[in-house]
Amino acid sequence: METLSSYVCGKWHEASEGFQSLVDPSTGEEIAMASSAGVDFAAALAFARETGGPALRALTFAQRADLLKAMARALRDRRDELLELSRINTGTTRPHGAFDVDGATGTLAYYAGLGKRLGDRSHLVEDEGVQLARTEEFWGRHLLVPRRGAAVHVNAFNFPAWGFAEKAACSLLAGMPMITKPATATAMVAHRTVAIVVEAGVLPPGALQLVCGGTGDLLDLLGPQDALAFTGSAETAAYLRDRDNLRRANTRVNVEADSLNAAVLAPGTVAEATRELFFTDVVREMTQKTGQKCTAVRRILVPEDALDQVEAELSRRLAEVVTGNPADESVTMGPLATAQQLEDAERGVAELAREARLVVGSGERIDGVGSPAGRGFFFGPTLLRASSADAGSAIHRREVFGPVATLVPYGGSAEEAAEMVGRAEGTLVTSVYGDDSPWLEAFVAGAGATTGRIYLGTERSAPAAPGSGIALPQTLHGGPGRAGGGEELGGLVGVRFYLQRVALQGARTMVDRIAEGPSAGVE
Numbered sequence: 001m002e003t004l005s006s007y008v009c010g011k012w013h014e015a016s017e018g019f020q021s022l023v024d025p026s027t028g029e030e031i032a033m034a035s036s037a038g039v040d041f042a043a044a045l046a047f048a049r050e051t052g053g054p055a056l057r058a059l060t061f062a063q064r065a066d067l068l069k070a071m072a073r074a075l076r077d078r079r080d081e082l083l084e085l086s087r088i089n090t091g092t093t094r095p096h097g098a099f100d101v102d103g104a105t106g107t108l109a110y111y112a113g114l115g116k117r118l119g120d121r122s123h124l125v126e127d128e129g130v131q132l133a134r135t136e137e138f139w140g141r142h143l144l145v146p147r148r149g150a151a152v153h154v155n156a157f158n159f160p161a162w163g164f165a166e167k168a169a170c171s172l173l174a175g176m177p178m179i180t181k182p183a184t185a186t187a188m189v190a191h192r193t194v195a196i197v198v199e200a201g202v203l204p205p206g207a208l209q210l211v212c213g214g215t216g217d218l219l220d221l222l223g224p225q226d227a228l229a230f231t232g233s234a235e236t237a238a239y240l241r242d243r244d245n246l247r248r249a250n251t252r253v254n255v256e257a258d259s260l261n262a263a264v265l266a267p268g269t270v271a272e273a274t275r276e277l278f279f280t281d282v283v284r285e286m287t288q289k290t291g292q293k294c295t296a297v298r299r300i301l302v303p304e305d306a307l308d309q310v311e312a313e314l315s316r317r318l319a320e321v322v323t324g325n326p327a328d329e330s331v332t333m334g335p336l337a338t339a340q341q342l343e344d345a346e347r348g349v350a351e352l353a354r355e356a357r358l359v360v361g362s363g364e365r366i367d368g369v370g371s372p373a374g375r376g377f378f379f380g381p382t383l384l385r386a387s388s389a390d391a392g393s394a395i396h397r398r399e400v401f402g403p404v405a406t407l408v409p410y411g412g413s414a415e416e417a418a419e420m421v422g423r424a425e426g427t428l429v430t431s432v433y434g435d436d437s438p439w440l441e442a443f444v445a446g447a448g449a450t451t452g453r454i455y456l457g458t459e460r461s462a463p464a465a466p467g468s469g470i471a472l473p474q475t476l477h478g479g480p481g482r483a484g485g486g487e488e489l490g491g492l493v494g495v496r497f498y499l500q501r502v503a504l505q506g507a508r509t510m511v512d513r514i515a516e517g518p519s520a521g522v523e
């Protein structure tokens, strides 16, 4: 059985105690173990701050972009190996695993392109400047320079490759060294991803370190120049955020957490292409990666008069999903990733079923195609139907991290739909399907403040729309309130988290010279 080691201070560290088992969720068989016992976290932080940071800061954005490009290439070359690990450790079918693995290389490649365009400079200039006195002899401009600490990245279990890459791309491009910590239960893909990058020898020493297992005292050692980027549950986020040292030092913290995303069908006549996009998206966003996506659809808001028809069509399509061991070629949806996820999904559906009627699925574990009876963490597509938006609070608050969504009726007004979206107290993405511009405008005006991204499914966007669950690197990923209040990706938005804004004041000629010198430029 494989033992996953940590990569710290330029060496692989193998623990000798404190192991946690990793299992194949299709069979329950133990396949690896991981522990970070014995890792010297203070030394790892010092290595990042004192060796990795200076090496990255000595490079321009274009040079750091080359590092990202080389990382993307190295990972792409080993795609098959990563997909296989994704299958055995997270239970993904090949297309669902590719969503994670290709998402990782695509994001790195995108940021490599962005970095190239930023060119041969080592800081960013945010504005043209402003006169601060009667003459230009007192002038102000804002620069963004790399922070001097280490970035710690704590990731959720569901995206071991993409979670690593989306944070790595922004951090390394900004010039900040990183220590990545994948969720232990599904760490095999992230472990191999880091090993591939290390073997490729593309990064300077100290730029990338990996912790497999617990974080020990790492987070307690973070200070004012460091950064913590966390993805996971709202509960863990609240616990981590509350650490004394982080509050005292005002360590930069970004949180990506839970989200009860809504798909909203607009009332009245909707173009056929829009309607088809709605059904295709909802089924995909419920079942891709067995619903274990922070961007998955959890609530389906449908005008009352269309509810029966939508329920029938979704039920028909969900019945076509084949749940089982992805090693079997007929399978289209794998198991949940861990026994704990299965237990939580069962508990969560039981809570929802107090407020809504089960329409598809039993709310309990099922046997999977291609897996022995009683083995594996299989949970079929599950659709519930609430009698009204006011049926209870769980339908708007309880995130069931599996292939589970609830149909919720509404009267048809954009304002009412937007208000219902907001009942989840902050979401990552809201998809809305309709072709009536005034209705969509009113919906965006109402829902925009409570969700990080609005995906407009219309007749014109339908042929090109990739699905609402994809966090494209060009646009923002993150949402207000319960979704964590964080901001990732979005081009330079995600990079800025790792940069420090400094206002420069002085004579215009001097300010401009420093801002636009040979290594600077205007964003």
Ligand code: NAP
Pocket (backbone or CB within 6 Å): 154, 155, 156, 157, 158, 159, 181, 182, 183, 184, 185, 213, 214, 215, 231, 232, 233, 234, 235, 236, 237, 239, 240, 255, 256, 257, 258, 259, 293, 294, 399, 401, 428, 483, 484
């Ligand atoms: P989790 O239990 O909160 O764990 C997330 C990460 O935090 C893991 O790496 C975990 O490590 C670590 N962790 C837990 N307790 C810790 C502690 N006391 N100190 C330091 N690290 C700690 O979440 P999860 O079950 O992996 O992920 C599912 C959740 O993530 C869902 O709620 C989902 O909505 C959310 N999610 C959000 C996004 C987004 O972008 N907004 C993306 C994906 C997932 P161990 O595994 O070693 O415990």
